[in-house]
Amino acid sequence: MESYLNENFGDVKPKNSSEETLQRWRKLCWIVKNRKRRFRFTANLSKRFEAEAIRRSNQEKFRVAVLVSQAALQFINGLNLSSDYDAPEDVKAAGFQICADELGSIVEGRDVKKLKIHGGVENIAAMLSTSIINGIPTSEHIINERKRIYGINKFTETPARGFWVFVWEALQDTTLMILAICAFVSLAVGITVEGWPKGAYDGLGIVLSILLVVFVTATSDYKQSLQFRDLDKEKKKIMVQVTRDGLRQKVSIFDLLPGDLVHLAIGDQVPADGLFISGFSVLINESCLTGECEPVNVNAANPFLLSGTKVQDGSCKMLITTVGMRTQWGKLMATLSEGGDDETPLQVKLNGVATIIGKIGLYFAIVTFAVLVQGLFSRKIQEGTHWIWSGDDAMEMLEFFAIAVTIIVVAVPEGLPLAVTLSLAFAMKKMMKDKALVRHLAACETMGSSTNICSDKTGTLTSNHMTVVKTCICEEIKEVSSSNKSYNFRSAVPESAVKILLQSIFNNTGGEVVNSKENKIEILGTPTETALLEFALLLGGDFQAERQASTIVKVEPFNSAKKRMGVVIELPEGGFRVHSKGASEIILAACDKVIDSNGDVVPLDERSTNHLKNIIELFASEALRTLCLAYMDIGTEFSVDSALPLKGYTCIGIVGIKDPVRPGVKESVAICRSAGITVRMVTGDNINTAKAIAREIGILTDNGIAIEGPEFREKSEEELHELIPKMQVMARSSPMDKHTLVKHLRTTFGEVVAVTGDGTNDAPALHEADIGLAMGIAGTEVAKESADVIILDDNFSTIVTVAKWGRSVYINIQKFVQFQLTVNVVALIVNFSSACLTGFQ
Ligand SMILES: Nc1ncnc2c1ncn2[C@@H]1O[C@H](COP(=O)(O)OP(=O)(O)OP(=O)(O)O)[C@@H](O)[C@H]1O
Numbered sequence: 001m002e003s004y005l006n007e008n009f010g011d012v013k014p015k016n017s018s019e020e021t022l023q024r025w026r027k028l029c030w031i032v033k034n035r036k037r038r039f040r041f042t043a044n045l046s047k048r049f050e051a052e053a054i055r056r057s058n059q060e061k062f063r064v065a066v067l068v069s070q071a072a073l074q075f076i077n078g079l080n081l082s083s084d085y086d087a088p089e090d091v092k093a094a095g096f097q098i099c100a101d102e103l104g105s106i107v108e109g110r111d112v113k114k115l116k117i118h119g120g121v122e123n124i125a126a127m128l129s130t131s132i133i134n135g136i137p138t139s140e141h142i143i144n145e146r147k148r149i150y151g152i153n154k155f156t157e158t159p160a161r162g163f164w165v166f167v168w169e170a171l172q173d174t175t176l177m178i179l180a181i182c183a184f185v186s187l188a189v190g191i192t193v194e195g196w197p198k199g200a201y202d203g204l205g206i207v208l209s210i211l212l213v214v215f216v217t218a219t220s221d222y223k224q225s226l227q228f229r230d231l232d233k234e235k236k237k238i239m240v241q242v243t244r245d246g247l248r249q250k251v252s253i254f255d256l257l258p259g260d261l262v263h264l265a266i267g268d269q270v271p272a273d274g275l276f277i278s279g280f281s282v283l284i285n286e287s288c289l290t291g292e293c294e295p296v297n298v299n300a301a302n303p304f305l306l307s308g309t310k311v312q313d314g315s316c317k318m319l320i321t322t323v324g325m326r327t328q329w330g331k332l333m334a335t336l337s338e339g340g341d342d343e344t345p346l347q348v349k350l351n352g353v354a355t356i357i358g359k360i361g362l363y364f365a366i367v368t369f370a371v372l373v374q375g376l377f378s379r380k381i382q383e384g385t386h387w388i389w390s391g392d393d394a395m396e397m398l399e400f401f402a403i404a405v406t407i408i409v410v411a412v413p414e415g416l417p418l419a420v421t422l423s424l425a426f427a428m429k430k431m432m433k434d435k436a437l438v439r440h441l442a443a444c445e446t447m448g449s450s451t452n453i454c455s456d457k458t459g460t461l462t463s464n465h466m467t468v469v470k471t472c473i474c475e476e477i478k479e480v481s482s483s484n485k486s487y488n489f490r491s492a493v494p495e496s497a498v499k500i501l502l503q504s505i506f507n508n509t510g511g512e513v514v515n516s517k518e519n520k521i522e523i524l525g526t527p528t529e530t531a532l533l534e535f536a537l538l539l540g541g542d543f544q545a546e547r548q549a550s551t552i553v554k555v556e557p558f559n560s561a562k563k564r565m566g567v568v569i570e571l572p573e574g575g576f577r578v579h580s581k582g583a584s585e586i587i588l589a590a591c592d593k594v595i596d597s598n599g600d601v602v603p604l605d606e607r608s609t610n611h612l613k614n615i616i617e618l619f620a621s622e623a624l625r626t627l628c629l630a631y632m633d634i635g636t637e638f639s640v641d642s643a644l645p646l647k648g649y650t651c652i653g654i655v656g657i658k659d660p661v662r663p664g665v666k667e668s669v670a671i672c673r674s675a676g677i678t679v680r681m682v683t684g685d686n687i688n689t690a691k692a693i694a695r696e697i698g699i700l701t702d703n704g705i706a707i708e709g710p711e712f713r714e715k716s717e718e719e720l721h722e723l724i725p726k727m728q729v730m731a732r733s734s735p736m737d738k739h740t741l742v743k744h745l746r747t748t749f750g751e752v753v754a755v756t757g758d759g760t761n762d763a764p765a766l767h768e769a770d771i772g773l774a775m776g777i778a779g780t781e782v783a784k785e786s787a788d789v790i791i792l793d794d795n796f797s798t799i800v801t802v803a804k805w806g807r808s809v810y811i812n813i814q815k816f817v818q819f820q821l822t823v824n825v826v827a828l829i830v831n832f833s834s835a836c837l838t839g840f841q
């Protein structure tokens with residue numbers, strides 16, 4: 001049986017199985033009493049086909065639109081275009097100058113010409129009565145008008161199916177239908193031959209059992225469907241940063257309206273169709289909409305942002321123009337709204353078992369029927385009445401038939417595959433309570449057998465509450481704490497150095513200091529950025545003033561591959577300056593000057609280089625994340641298209657950021673170890689920082705190895721084979737290193753690997769892993785989408801809980817299979833032998 005299963009049902013993987021495989025195995029399960037029920041909660045393959053077709057047509061449509069636009073652009077350049085567009089009356093009455101269809105056609109058609117006719121992004125914002133600085137006003141009346149004219153950002157979903165639909169579906173079961181016919185005939189014949197009520201007993205018995213089966217089935221299916229709906233809703237909860245009334249706030253994507261200003265950063269999903277206002281190095285991945293992997297550059301020349309696409313790099317501000325079902329994404333989502341999941345390997349195997357037993361049952365049923373009929377015949381031949389057939393004989397034949405059908409009913413374990421779904425769904429619900437959102441059913445199953453966890457450090461093992469605790473500015477180490485007031489710090493550091501430090505922190509940042517709704521100062525951005533901004537505010541810096549003093553001309557946002565970010569600013573006194581910050585070794589290596597204790601810029605000699613390197617090491621060994629800040633004046637010539645210089649910087653200083661270990665992580669790591677799960681740390685941070693933390697929580701042991709990404713990359717296959725089992729920490733890793741490690745663990749070592757991650761850079765590893773775990777709070781949309789489970793509280797301990805539930809699912813299913821098979825086999829034997837015995841009388 002095992003080999004048969006492996007041969008026919010073995011190639012369905014927990015993740016990323018091909019459509020063909022899925023289709024093939026579904027065809028293999030031909031003994032299916034009720035198809036709808038057996039394949040409930042599994043993906044609707046034909047819907048996926050439809051979605052794929054939409055994607056292909058999108059790709060073609062967008063390609064044509066771009067070509068047409070380009071051609072048109074050449075044509076219109078230089079021409080003075082005037083608009084003869086006039087908005088419908090109701091739109092005008094509501095205070096807007098453009099209707100939803102017109103907006104849709106601009107963005108979706110990538111119609112540069114129309115955009116130009118309407119006076120560009122700014123004018124469109126005005127027509128939508130919004131401002132590209134302050135966003136829409138939030139008075140209730142205006143919001144409601146907006147909703148009325150342009151619709152809301154929700155997709156039509158198939159309405160929830162009621163209980164009676166499930167009853168109807170449960171009734172459409174081949175065997176139940178045959179039984180129903182039997183019941184009917186039995187009732188009719190019984191009552192005519194034996195009269196009411198004696199003749200009706202048999203028939204009523206059958207009817208009763210049919211009803212019982214139908215209602216039990218329908219109830220459990222109905223409850224499941226409600227649960228899946230709830231989970232689905234949970235999955236779709238996404239918040240985005242918008243500016244309304246001049247204030248930054250977080251808004252659910254469902255509440256977005258045309259005219260809203262949305263701030264997007266790397267890893268975000270574009271929440272609705274719209275236009276680019278401002279931003280830098282924006283690369284958009286449109287593959288979910290078009291299937292095309294190559295990312296597109298979005299900028300003022302190509303300002304179209306389409307709903308559902310992902311920000312692969314950079315950050316920007318966008319103006320929402322089209323929402324909900326008017327977008328292509330809305331149409332795609334509506335197609336897939338009743339998607340369901342791929343089958344899990346266990347489900348597939350159990351379907352296989354069910355099919356085999358079904359075949360055996362069918363065989364037995366036929367034999368039983370044959371034996372019984374033969375018995376009747378031989379009896380009649382003995383009596384010599386084989387030419388005379390009475391109603392009684394027909395009744396007897398019918399009874400034989402019912403027995404045969406009963407054998408199929410008891411023998412085919414239709415509940416078996418469904419039991420997997422039910423117990424997985426149960427585990428899913430429990431996990432949800434424990435702060436783990438399971439995106440794919442199969443994940444619960446896989447997590448139970450995982451033997452390795454590759455965890456990132458920041459946010460998972462540590463608390464992600466970062467604060468600058470130590471600095472080394474002007475070659476002097478200083479402790480920072482909120483009680484240690486700014487003048488204390490500032491008195492010890494030359495004013496010129498503080499000035500440039502503040503300029504660097506406030507300009508060279510992915511974060512922002514904004515006024516929130518309650519008119520409080522709020523710091524936005526990643527925890528690292530927030531820590532730096534907080535530090536600068538503590539020093540008495542003023543974000544807005546600093547931003548107004550100089551103009552930012554170019555930004556190279558942070559990403560994990562480069563491990564640095566940079567900006568070019570135009571100074572108030574003229575000339576350009578580059579600010580760069582990032583992983584301290586990398587930035588320090590790019591410096592050849594340093595600000596000394598007098599505030600003067602001096603060349604970086606060997607002594608000071610070593611001094612700074614020691615400081616980095618010192619900070620790192622105290623488990624601090626270190627960042628180096630540097631700047632460079634580049635004269636008066638700078639073009640936006642040229643890249644930032646890589647070398648020749650002046651080091652401003654080094655900051656040490658504390659990110660304490662999460663409580664309970666140490667215990668969880670110990671639990672994993674005792675359960676036979678190896679935990680590894682894969683981080684982008686400095687090796688010494690990583691080692692210090694790994695040691696603290698018990699990941700790094702005395703004979704374990706810690707290695708840096710660049711070194712790991714150089715290793716040959718054999719060396720890796722030696723190294724990987726002992727490797728416990730990988731620091732300064734690039735996204736690809738993580739992916740390579742996971743791949744090796746899975747293929748060479750045959751391990752079942754769970755990977756945690758939060759950034760866009762983790763997506764490849766999350767996808768490659770047997771089970772990807774993304775962080776719910778710190779995680780980007782891209783990471784979440786590639787993951788199988790979302791850890792809602794970002795806590796490593798929750799991962800252990802997931803593993804526990806995974807294991808219990810396995811045990812539950814095992815027990816159920818044992819029980820079910822025993823019941824089936826016994827029922828089969830009893831039914832068959834009793835039938836034969838009575839038949840041979
Ligand atoms: N916003 C930023 N600007 C400049 N440099 C940064 C920024 N954020 C992090 N860094 C630097 O880049 C390094 C690596 O960051 P990366 O994002 O790759 O790792 P991480 O995801 O934070 O760590 P982990 O993998 O443990 O979660 C950090 O150690 C830090 O020195």
Ligand SMILES: [Ca+2]
Nearest residue numbers: 456458758759
């Ligand atoms: Ca990370």
